[in-house]
Amino acid sequence: MPDRLRADARRNYARILAVAGEEVAAHGPNASLERIARVAGVGSATVRRHFPTRRALLEAVAKDQIEALGVRAGELLGEADSREALLTWLGEVVAYCVATGGLAAALAYDAEAVHDSACAADLMRAADPLVRRAARDGVVAQDVTVADLLTLIVGITTATERHPDPAAQAERLFRLAVAGVSPLTGQPGSVQPSAS
Template structure:
């Protein structure tokens, strides 16, 4: 964005701010056209900055992903390897369940191989926590960080339309954890 004209930078910031509000209110179903109308710009302007809804959702959730990444680094040296992993998975589930549309942003499709994906950052963030838990004998070898992020994503997708999606995701994650690491 460094060389962008100031009006293009303002449009980007405006579109992103409006997108955050629209996604919070309507979830991932929010269309780029809705966002353009709410921002008072043309849909071509939105598409210039965000070529797809997935790219827009990834931008909306970038800060949350960065926070989860930082939390994983903080927990990486915790004495209780299992507790650190479980705390981080609970934080991921809580954020993804409370931030409408986040689970959709975490799902992959065929086009994702060509670009950075927020899921990759979360998989990388969780890897050291998982490896320590495996080394401590708290999680069986063969479980991957990708497995865990996929599990949380599936739980959040399955609960996002419930009356209390965060509590329901937390309950199901606890059930899954008992199966993975009794």
């Protein structure tokens, strides 16, 4: 009987996760846990047993995307232009956050527990070599961290989620952040916006 319970629990987990992915994509990070339970055909207590917090659910939903972004960071390390490699990766993180409402929430830091996000920790590990190489090459300020950049992205995507065209607005704000608000360009150590 215990083996059957474990198999049932695994099936419930997979069903909850699949439904949660659809609900978060459709309704954002505040998707109803009760609706997720109902559509998955389980009780709310079962959802909470597998995912004790909303953050745990959002991180599970974002897991595959986070892994893909980690792989992509590794691929971009092979690019000759460290600035373009970093900006390409950051642009892809922005696009993922806009396309999947829960990713920005999963990355967001809790004021009570800074850096307590598994998604953010995984992305920081993956992107750290990109940022360090760009800093070494003088195309990003020495004191910029991956955590700074992820916080900026979370802010941009959260602020634009209700915009009529969130993807275009998030991209615009990301490019503005990269360029800075000053018309001065070419400063040593500054990240310049790409022509694309």
